[in-house]
Amino acid sequence: GAVVSQHPSWVICKSGTSVKIECRSLDFQATTMFWYRQFPKQSLMLMATSNEGSKATYEQGVEKDKFLINHASLTLSTLTVTSAHPEDSSFYICSVKGGAENTEAFFGQGTRLTVV
Amino acid sequence: KQEVTQIPAALSVPEGENLVLNCSFTDSAIYNLQWFRQDPGKGLTSLLLIQSSQREQTSGRLNASLDKSSGRSTLYIAASQPGDSATYLCAVRGRGSTLGRLYFGRGTQLTVWP
Numbered sequence: 001g002a003v004v005s006q007h008p009s010w011v012i013c014k015s016g017t018s019v020k021i022e023c024r025s026l027d028f029q030a031t032t033m034f035w036y037r038q039f040p041k042q043s044l045m046l047m048a049t050s051n052e053g054s055k056a057t058y059e060q061g062v063e064k065d066k067f068l069i070n071h072a073s074l075t076l077s078t079l080t081v082t083s084a085h086p087e088d089s090s091f092y093i094c095s096v097k098g099g100a101e102n103t104e105a106f107f108g109q110g111t112r113l114t115v116v
Numbered sequence: 117k118q119e120v121t122q123i124p125a126a127l128s129v130p131e132g133e134n135l136v137l138n139c140s141f142t143d144s145a146i147y148n149l150q151w152f153r154q155d156p157g158k159g160l161t162s163l164l165l166i167q168s169s170q171r172e173q174t175s176g177r178l179n180a181s182l183d184k185s186s187g188r189s190t191l192y193i194a195a196s197q198p199g200d201s202a203t204y205l206c207a208v209r210g211r212g213s214t215l216g217r218l219y220f221g222r223g224t225q226l227t228v229w230p
Contacts, residue, residue: 006159034217043120043205043222044160093159095218105150105209105218109159 002028004096006108013084013115021079021111023094029074030096035067038091038110047092050077084115118143118210122221129228131198137191137224139206144184151180151191152205154223160205164191196228 003026013019023033031052036044048069049057056069068080081088093110097103119142129135139149148167152160164173164180166189172181179192193200203225207218 041222043220044207044218045220046217049217091157095160104148104162104165105207106162107152107160110157112157 002026002030002096002106004094004106004108006094006111008111009109010112011114013113015085015115016083018080018082019084019113021081021092021094021113023077023079023096023108025075025096028096030077031074032097033071033077034095034097034105035069035077035079036093036095038093044093047079081113084113086115089113089115118146118208118219120206120208120219120221122204122206122224124224125222126225127227129196129226131196131228131230133196133228135193135196135226137193137204137206137226139189139191139221141187141189141208141219143210144187145211146184147209147211149180149182149189149206149208150218151178151189152207154203154205156203163204193226196226198228198230200228201226 005024007022033050035047037047038044046059047062050069050071052071058064071077091110094108095105097105121140123138146168150165151163154160166173166182177194182189203223205223207220
């Protein structure tokens with residue numbers, strides 16, 4: 001299956017600063033990547049769908065100006081949490097899938113963000 | 117909107133038991149269903165993928181079944197081991213959904229004690 005590398009695996013930042021999370025597809029050209037967020041004891045919730053070379057599609061309730069997504073190449077998508085607040089503390093995880101709709105999804109190892 | 121429910125939320129068993137984890141979904145129009153394992157603070161490891169046209173998939177001690185018409189899937193774990201302790205997540209990829217997104221359940225937290 002596809003190998004997805006996410007960096008950093010954890011980060012602590014001060015309130016008001018911005019944090020960038022990288023998601024790389026190491027052996028697969030991913031035209032589409034997904035960004036999820038997971039709060040403790042909760043399920044994964046889709047934040048946005050990242051499309052190579054175009055604007056991301058955000059889920060309802062997710063602020064696109066706060067969570068900036070850039071998918072500049074077929075192997076890299078980035079999520080920037082701008083002006084982070086303590087309530088943004090969460091586990092962020094990216095996913096890639098194959099070109100066909102019925103293919104398997106593969107996930108990065110996730111990033112634990114703590115805003116203090 | 118697709119909703120995925122997993123039962124039980126938590127399960128604690130002695131080593132060696134055979135287990136059944138349940139997953140149900142409200143919209144049967146799916147491409148596939150995927151079972152994942154998540155260890156604390158880690159990402160997701162794909163365990164089994166069942167296409168909508170399939171009834172079951174097997175990998176080692178794991179067997180997953182799918183009844184699309186009734187909106188149910190079960191993950192069967194044979195001869196459980198302490199190393200199986202993790203959270204197990206079920207996710208469906210819906211047809212007609214935005215670019216093939218996945219809908220997740222909240223997971224079943226499994227503890228297998230020696």
